[in-house]
Amino acid sequence: MIKFNLFVLPFSLGLIYIVYSIIIHYYRWIKALPAVDKVKLATGIRTPSKVTASLKEIFLEGLIHRKLWKRNPLLGYMHMSFALGWFLLIVVGNLESRIYHGAYINAPYYPIFLKFFIHDRLVLFFEIFTVPAFFRFIMDFLLLFVLSGLTLALIKRKQSKWFGMKQTTQHSLFDRVALSCLWMIFPMRLLAESYTAGYFGGGGGFLTQNLGNLLIAVTPGPAEIIAYFFWWSYSLVLGLFFIMMPYSRYMHIPSELLLIVFRHCGIQSKKWGSSFSDLEAHSCSRCGVCIDACQLDFAAGIRNIQAVYLIRGQRDQYITEYIAMTCMICGRCQEACPVGIKADSLRLIKRREIGSGQVSDFSYITSTHPGFADVVYFAGCMSHLTPSIHIAMEGIFKKAGVNYLFMDQDGSICCGRPLMLAGKDKQANELIEFNKTLIRQTRAKLLVTSCPICYKVFREEYNLPIRIQHHSQYLLELVKEGKIALQSQHRKVVYHDPCDLGRGGNVYEAPRELLGKISDLVATEKNCADALCCGGSLGLMNTSIQKKDEVTRNALQSLLKNEPDILVTACPLCKKTFSKHSQTEVRDIAELVHDAIPGRNILSTRAILETETVTS
Amino acid sequence: MGNSVIIIGGGISGMTAAGILVQQGLDVTLLEKENETGGHLARWDRLFPDRRKASEVLDFVKAGLNQVKIVTGVTVTGISKHDYDFTITTRIQHPASSIHSQFSASALLLATGFDLFEARKKEEYGYGIYNNVITSADLEDQFKSGKGILTREGKIPGRIGLVHCVGSRDEKVGNLYCSKVCCVTGVKQAIELKEMYPASEVFNFYMDLRMFDRHFEELYYEAQQKWGVSFIRGRLSECAENPDGSIILKTEDTLTGKPLKMTVDLLILLTGFVPAIGTSAICGMLGLKSGTDGFVNSADSHTSNNSSGVPGVFLAGALKGPISIGEAIADARAAAVQLAGYIKSTTAYND
Numbered sequence: 001m002i003k004f005n006l007f008v009l010p011f012s013l014g015l016i017y018i019v020y021s022i023i024i025h026y027y028r029w030i031k032a033l034p035a036v037d038k039v040k041l042a043t044g045i046r047t048p049s050k051v052t053a054s055l056k057e058i059f060l061e062g063l064i065h066r067k068l069w070k071r072n073p074l075l076g077y078m079h080m081s082f083a084l085g086w087f088l089l090i091v092v093g094n095l096e097s098r099i100y101h102g103a104y105i106n107a108p109y110y111p112i113f114l115k116f117f118i119h120d121r122l123v124l125f126f127e128i129f130t131v132p133a134f135f136r137f138i139m140d141f142l143l144l145f146v147l148s149g150l151t152l153a154l155i156k157r158k159q160s161k162w163f164g165m166k167q168t169t170q171h172s173l174f175d176r177v178a179l180s181c182l183w184m185i186f187p188m189r190l191l192a193e194s195y196t197a198g199y200f201g202g203g204g205g206f207l208t209q210n211l212g213n214l215l216i217a218v219t220p221g222p223a224e225i226i227a228y229f230f231w232w233s234y235s236l237v238l239g240l241f242f243i244m245m246p247y248s249r250y251m252h253i254p255s256e257l258l259l260i261v262f263r264h265c266g267i268q269s270k271k272w273g274s275s276f277s278d279l280e281a282h283s284c285s286r287c288g289v290c291i292d293a294c295q296l297d298f299a300a301g302i303r304n305i306q307a308v309y310l311i312r313g314q315r316d317q318y319i320t321e322y323i324a325m326t327c328m329i330c331g332r333c334q335e336a337c338p339v340g341i342k343a344d345s346l347r348l349i350k351r352r353e354i355g356s357g358q359v360s361d362f363s364y365i366t367s368t369h370p371g372f373a374d375v376v377y378f379a380g381c382m383s384h385l386t387p388s389i390h391i392a393m394e395g396i397f398k399k400a401g402v403n404y405l406f407m408d409q410d411g412s413i414c415c416g417r418p419l420m421l422a423g424k425d426k427q428a429n430e431l432i433e434f435n436k437t438l439i440r441q442t443r444a445k446l447l448v449t450s451c452p453i454c455y456k457v458f459r460e461e462y463n464l465p466i467r468i469q470h471h472s473q474y475l476l477e478l479v480k481e482g483k484i485a486l487q488s489q490h491r492k493v494v495y496h497d498p499c500d501l502g503r504g505g506n507v508y509e510a511p512r513e514l515l516g517k518i519s520d521l522v523a524t525e526k527n528c529a530d531a532l533c534c535g536g537s538l539g540l541m542n543t544s545i546q547k548k549d550e551v552t553r554n555a556l557q558s559l560l561k562n563e564p565d566i567l568v569t570a571c572p573l574c575k576k577t578f579s580k581h582s583q584t585e586v587r588d589i590a591e592l593v594h595d596a597i598p599g600r601n602i603l604s605t606r607a608i609l610e611t612e613t614v615t616s
Numbered sequence: 617m618g619n620s621v622i623i624i625g626g627g628i629s630g631m632t633a634a635g636i637l638v639q640q641g642l643d644v645t646l647l648e649k650e651n652e653t654g655g656h657l658a659r660w661d662r663l664f665p666d667r668r669k670a671s672e673v674l675d676f677v678k679a680g681l682n683q684v685k686i687v688t689g690v691t692v693t694g695i696s697k698h699d700y701d702f703t704i705t706t707r708i709q710h711p712a713s714s715i716h717s718q719f720s721a722s723a724l725l726l727a728t729g730f731d732l733f734e735a736r737k738k739e740e741y742g743y744g745i746y747n748n749v750i751t752s753a754d755l756e757d758q759f760k761s762g763k764g765i766l767t768r769e770g771k772i773p774g775r776i777g778l779v780h781c782v783g784s785r786d787e788k789v790g791n792l793y794c795s796k797v798c799c800v801t802g803v804k805q806a807i808e809l810k811e812m813y814p815a816s817e818v819f820n821f822y823m824d825l826r827m828f829d830r831h832f833e834e835l836y837y838e839a840q841q842k843w844g845v846s847f848i849r850g851r852l853s854e855c856a857e858n859p860d861g862s863i864i865l866k867t868e869d870t871l872t873g874k875p876l877k878m879t880v881d882l883l884i885l886l887t888g889f890v891p892a893i894g895t896s897a898i899c900g901m902l903g904l905k906s907g908t909d910g911f912v913n914s915a916d917s918h919t920s921n922n923s924s925g926v927p928g929v930f931l932a933g934a935l936k937g938p939i940s941i942g943e944a945i946a947d948a949r950a951a952a953v954q955l956a957g958y959i960k961s962t963t964a965y966n967d
Contacts (some may be wrong), residue, residue: 579739
């Protein structure tokens, strides 16, 4: 016999709607995948290891929220109590309902509203050693678990700092209404179950029965009607939440599940908007963790452009040019994102939409055969603005007896990345093709660059058949091969990870190992994946120099806390940017290596400068 | 309450004011951080627009300093104010030890001047890296030495470039302001170089030429018509060095709209003004405000340009922003008059 009451209707309609909506979304995302990705997906979901890995990640990230735990235990617990608590309420609730309902097929509302239909007064609320009593205990415990998370969520509104967050997302009105519905669900359930248990004088667990008895005692009026009112409210907020879900941030719950599967099947972001990107955008919970990671926010006070707002705009198709262009593409938000959304890729997609229409004329570039060499060296245009770097590199090449060719000695043809950062990929490709021809002509087996910006684009876009190294990697190799001998100068140095070398190129260890040999490397506050951007980013298209200066000064403050003699970086742009504001000497790692080769002339002119300052 | 005055800064402004103030019968002490007075002027060979000797101006100003107590080689380490009296503590840096001493005064004149922009900050121009890149001040040193202007390799430069606006009007180094005197200095130095080496080619790379004062425009015409100096409108983007030590320039001729590459034997960077390094510390001691450019703000840029806003503290010269020698002298005289008036009024009030 199926039990029914009219109040289950709002929930049931909402459930039908959300299930339908999720199916439609999933169908669209999968259907829109390029053929090659469809094959990847089809193969992936038949590969047990990938399925296991997906399920593991869904469990760890979707339910436990491991990354948030690592970030801040309170934040992790809050999210876990909601996700895992609600999930278990559904699972355990379904099992519990089986005790009272033998059939295999259950009306979906039945477990949800079980306590309305069943008042098992034979089980006393303090028992836990019988099967029904055990379930009753567990269900009350889980409800308490979720409510503890809700309490924390309320506290977080006022005291986000306790949760490791300085700033929280400015939510849209719609998201706030959906949030209110979500927050109402569990208190309504508590009240409905408690009043019912109190009215029937039994059937509740340690939480609901006690509270129910108390409520009946202290509130006047017809308890049965009050209970019924709360059952209606519970159903209504649930139904309303489900209906709002596809349009609110809570769509991230079903989306992230599919995103995890997609990723484990090897599906990636595309250059242009794709179903993967749309899925990524829907998977954003708008938690706002990216806001605190953003230097434009905490150093320059620029709000409303952070990843969360970009992604919201992407999902709702309203991203403005301002949001798309105001970003250093430093990758800090991606690193912080608990869902692993590649916000920089999403932003560049938007920039491509904006920038693709503009034309550039590169007809003035003429080509001559560069000659042959074992190693082709590409300083990059930024290194031409900091000539100490390529002068140091040439000195080292010569000392090591390397047969090298300075490809862009006579001024450079851009690697293409600045154009790509501006969304002008088509124009960048012209330069890339041009450079590729030159590199191929040299017949070199190794391409060394002094610029992490070039390094990233050489690796990701050039598709060269030869090895590509940043000079920090190359110099370390020279040392290891015994081609150059170094003598430590024992200067106290800090190392600044350039964005495109660290987060962008995953080169963290080589420069540190190298610096360990030639100097006394001291720690910095934020390093490796958490390193700050220097503020000179070519990716920031429309922000005033004053704002960039604020980012730079803030980063310098953090870097120079341990009062090093030299601030060392491995990027000409970082060097240039820091030099503008730093009282401490700023040098590239190649310059330090050059000076550490015994018998070489010290490149630094700083020593002369310092004596002058002292005498003046 | 007395009639003693302390002037901080022994450049052209500080010295000029000192001369006026002793004439007024005041007891003047001049504190200078260098071992010599004279400031930047002492380093300069000739002045625009008429190319008279800088030493003549210096001698004129110094002639009035007989009764001024001049203390050189001292750094101001502290200033405190009690009612109408200032106490200034200083440090004389000796190789072995440092000597601290105290001065008191009824009024202060700040004439701490400016520093030249550190050309190494524009690393792309190669100062300190390439031998044949020098600054306009280095060129004056060489003019003054009278040994002629040669490349580091000892050759007469066949082609010379002068780069305007180095460290001025340049957001990339954080200086938005115009240094005002470099334009005409560049024109003056171009003429002097042509005069020395008529066969050499001289190129000035500029953004726009601000010939704001009397005879400046005429000098600019003269440079072109009489001396054949070439002016190319375009900001230098970067330099490189040839194996022979000559310098490759990359710029854009913005009048023809074409990228331009040129080799010169000698490159001169017309470095601009930056606030003197010690000024901000002194401002901190007195609670004076600076603008976003780092130069000191006067109480009112039109009507009280020599008042600091702090009673008894006056301002003179390039600590308020770039100015020429003539303007510095006029400004120092105005400041001296104001300061003398202040002393007179407070003395009368207190007596």
